[in-house]
Amino acid sequence: MEISSILQGGYNHPLARQWQAQRQLDKNMLMYPIFITDDPQAEVVIPSLPGQKRWGVDKLEGFLGPLIKKGLKSVILFGVPLNCQKDERGSPADDTEGPVIQAIKKLRTLFPELYIAADVCLCEYTSHGHCGLLHEDGTINTPPSVERIAEVAVNYAKAGAHCVAPSDMMDGRIRAIKLGLMGAGLGNRCTLMSYSAKFASSLYGPFRDAAGSAPSFGNRKCYQLPPAGRGLARRAIIRDVSEGADIIMVKPALPYLDIIASASELAPNHPLACYQVSGEYAMIVAGAKAGVYDLKTMAFESADSMLRAGATLILSYFTPQFLEWLDEEK
Ligand SMILES: NCc1[nH]cc(CCC(=O)O)c1CC(=O)O
Ligand SMILES: [Zn+2]
């Protein structure tokens, strides 16, 4: 054997194996997506997202308190309005009595250390279920969409969100939101996290179920990226950096590791988030249940692959479990 053939000496001990990672999953890297509904007392199981629930504002203290004790540092809020009048422009999105603004205010007082991001989109609030405003023929009308998205984002920031994260994919919204935040005197107080490379994926099914945000007609292929479109994803990342994004995101994560790697090369000066979406989570849980692998081992393998590709921040429904697992011996 040649000397250069011997690699195993470098990783035969568990600690030495850990040293092989450039970065290891840390509690600070996890952002937990949570669903907030407009019944303050709600605590409703979501069948397609095992272990996740829709929460009412009054339940947040009991739900998040123990997780924060275990090291939860940040959440991203998704509104699920069930008792409101949806309309063409998604008016309930920034209703001051609506679930997102109520939750932001509540969480800021309950947990002053918690970093609160708010997903910004209209699909949960529009009568047609699309992420922007529409022309009469059902196609996206970009200028008013961007204006409305920016208005919602600024209202979330005014309510106290530390971060606004537009997932609508309308062209030009990053610039509009940044200008809106600056105009409101919040430009230097609120992080703008762009879902820059968000693909039209099959893996959002459980989320749409949970959020009641499936489009009532058509699909999202004219605004979310085509799964094979690497060039478009790269252009979207470059564009969002130039429009003022503070954090770049790739979504979904595991089937798009090459895009994460591209983003870390194209935006090396920005934190890079990836979203392990509802369908990825549900698949991993289902596979473990079917005996394909051990859940914890597979969840860490998925996170390690994202970190290896270049992610510095992971949005994951596994967050509560990772907080437990990270306290255990590896
Ligand atoms: N703009 C809506 C939105 N925001 C986040 C997700 C998906 C998150 C997940 O699947 O966990 C979606 C679904 C979609 O675009 O249809
Ligand atoms: Zn949407």
Ligand SMILES: [Zn+2]
């Ligand atoms: Zn969204």
